[in-house]
Amino acid sequence: MKPSLVLKMGQQLTMTPQLQQAIKLLQLSTLDLQQEIQEALEANPMLERQEDGDDFDNSDPLADGDELASAPAQEITFQDAPANAELPDENQWSEQIPSELPVDTAWEDIYQTSASSLPSNDDDEWDFTARTSAGESLQSHLLWQLNLAPMSDKDRLIAMTLIDAISNDGYLEETLEELLESFDPELDIELDEIEAVLHRIQQFEPAGIGARDLRECLLLQLRQLPANTPWLKETQRLVSDYLDLLGSRDYSQIMRRMKLREEELKPAIDLIQRLNPRPGSQIESSEPEYVVPDVIVRKDSGRWLVELNQEAMPRLRVNPQYAGMVKRADSSSDNTFMRNQLQEARWFIKSLQSRNETLMKVASQIVEHQRGFLEYGEEAMKPLVLHDIAEAVGMHESTISRVTTQKFMHTPRGIFELKYFFSSHVSTAEGGECSSTAIRAIIKKLVAAENAKKPLSDSKIAGLLEAQGIQVARRTVAKYRESLGIAPSSERKRLM
Incomplete structure (x- = not known):
């Protein structure tokens, strides 16, 4: 059997680098995303952070249509200096700064610095160890x-x-x-x-x-x-x-x-x-770990509003000065490098916008499904699975899974991971469904109100749930009780 060359034609699905980048940004948490953005800013000279108060044209002379879209600008009000304020001239500055400082003096003794502006140790409210100790x-x-x-x-x-x-x-x-x-x-x-x-x-x-x-x-x-x-x-x-x-x-x-x-x-x-x-x-x-919410939910005039956390989402733009240096017909190595960097910057910004839009769609649908939880608490939580949100927003379940992983929502009831709102269901006597999260809340409420001398057993809790129309087996009650960190009835017995 001798070696030979065979030519075959076929079709297969491949992911472009742009799609791979979009998927990568989609599944990053807020803290990881901020680190990724910082690395992109350091590696790509075309990208820069748009600070509050910046007022310039974001237009890109080489952009094709809506390839580059900037985040909405915030209106910032500047305070003018007082009319009678006078700035010292150059001679006044030279008179104020001596050529040499006196012997045995420190810089803080002559000039006000950030270190010397700290509160003194005599201040009872100042706790140095609370702010600097690890x-x-x-x-x-x-x-x-x-x-x-x-x-x-x-x-x-x-x-x-x-x-x-x-x-x-x-x-x-x-x-x-x-x-x-x-x-x-x-x-x-x-x-x-x-x-x-x-x-x-x-x-x-x-x-x-x-x-x-x-x-x-x-x-x-x-x-x-x-x-x-x-x-x-x-x-x-x-x-x-x-x-x-x-x-x-x-x-x-x-x-x-x-x-x-x-x-x-x-x-x-x-x-x-x-x-x-x-x-x-x-x-x-x-060290304490902090959670930065990606989405903020608040109630305004009887309506629940969903918005992105602007403090956690830095606004990026293409540097218009560098973008203006790119020439269309120039094929030199420098111009080619700048064109590639410009294209990468556009795709990075576009991937960030796609991530924010997908996050908003998913969060809005979660709030729509779990409005009862926001109004009344855990006992009003409805059953919800990834397939329900995927159908509502027209995306695949894997995409919903990436969006809801390590993403957090700030609500009037606290900060929750988006996956917290997803739970399985249990059938009720009326033919409906009850969320497992709601069942856990009911079990926690029943245990909190039980007689300490005669705590409720798992079988008794299952009977009380059945009286409310929730059909739950004893072993399921035991599983939910253990997930809540509640000890068995034999260990919850107390003296009155």
Whole structure:
């Protein structure tokens, strides 16, 4: 069999670079889109950001029809300077600025700068650490306290090893025997020394740090409370001896063994509930994450209005000066480069406009379908799937999925991801449909109003939903309850 050349003709679908760019921008979140725009501004000299107050012609001498469309300009009012204001002339400036500054002086002592204009430290409202400090890890917080504690070099080495073995929740993850094996035998470290240093660390802040289990964590926090705290001894005994019974909500057994009445056991349990089972979580190690809404929904004169968040959507334009340098008949390398950059800038702006238009169409249809949620809350949420929005706007479901991913809507009820408004449905007794989000809201409401002594079981909740015409199985109720972070009925039992 010898090699040969075969010519075939066929048709296939391919995506142009412009379409690929439009799809890429469509699925980006607001923060990622801003970064993408910044990279485009740095790479393409034809693109520039249009700031508020700019007044110039956006027309492109080489644009073909409506290939380049600019964002609507905002009307900005400028304040004129006072009529009697006088600007110093050149001689006045030279008299005000000396050639040399006096010895042992700083620039801020002579001239007002942004740093010297900050509020003084005496101002109670000025908190420097709140504005400049970064997130602190638990280990760095414990090491800072370790540096303030007087210790020998040997104990300090043990303490640093113990701190490294503490988890983010504040618990010691390794046993003392395992830590002892990790040390060099030449140091001649004994198990009692490690335990003594651990007791020192357990006195650090936050209270309960360095515990080996939940019982020890709660006892450490109770020991740091004032001695005159009401019901402190009973609470310590309850945690030390009957924590397992407390976890299983066996209050009758606890009262019988501790010889306490219900009104005496309740304050002890309340004191335990005020403790922190995860003391390490008090030290925030991560920076806060902010959500920038893409769409803003508001009610005006009885109508719900949908608009893009202009603060998150920068306006771009083609630089008219550079665009005017492009010559039609010139085929030089410089002119070809500028023409290519001009075409890329047009397509980038067009892709941004297409993204905004698609986002507005989808958001408007979501608001139209979920008007009941905006008016009355989660219980009025209607079932909605991607196919419904795709049919309404005449797009494919994959496009709707890209639009609703990592896009957020600001409503009077809060900020929600667009995917939040999509949910499956459950049949009702009347033949209608009820959204799973609405069912979750009803379950949350029923649990909040239940009797703490006799919490509602999943079967009971399913019966109450069926009484309202919503046919939900017990296992479905359990799934919705777990998604809401609600414990089973056996763990929700409380003393009144």
